[in-house]
Amino acid sequence: QVQLVESGGGLVQAGGSLRLSCATSGRTFSYYAVGWFRQAPGKEREFVAAISWSGGSTDYGDSVKGRFTISRDNAKNTVYLQMNSLKPEDTAVYYCAGRTLRLSALYYDYKDWGQGTQVTVSS
Numbered sequence: 001q002v003q004l005v006e007s008g009g010g011l012v013q014a015g016g017s018l019r020l021s022c023a024t025s026g027r028t029f030s031y032y033a034v035g036w037f038r039q040a041p042g043k044e045r046e047f048v049a050a051i052s053w054s055g056g057s058t059d060y061g062d063s064v065k066g067r068f069t070i071s072r073d074n075a076k077n078t079v080y081l082q083m084n085s086l087k088p089e090d091t092a093v094y095y096c097a098g099r100t101l102r103l104s105a106l107y108y109d110y111k112d113w114g115q116g117t118q119v120t121v122s123s
Contacts (some may be wrong), residue, residue, distance in 0.1 A: 009117030023094030
């Protein structure tokens with residue numbers, strides 16, 4: 001099992017940037033694909049980005065393509081989400097999640113979840 005802890009959230013003005021981190025523990029991290037999801041109040045959980053266990057494959061939700069970048073450092077057991085050109089509609093709690101091997105855009109494919117970190121973008 002892999003434990004995941006998100007950090008890096010906060011308050012930023014529209015147009016600004018934030019970098020979220022997903023720190024993991026557990027000996028199987030290198031074989032885990034990691035995804036980022038977000039959920040705003042009153043809205044369904046939304047796929048943001050995902051990265052394969054090797055880092056060779058990535059996927060992004062349509063609303064963040066061209067603005068967000070997911071990456072991983074397996075030596076540090078950490079996955080990053082660089083968020084640029086932030087918009088008020090990016091405001092949500094951001095969660096990272098892990099699953100074995102293949103990345104997925106479907107939240108129910110993920111076995112392990114972090115506690116979330118709040119991102120608030122002011123206009």
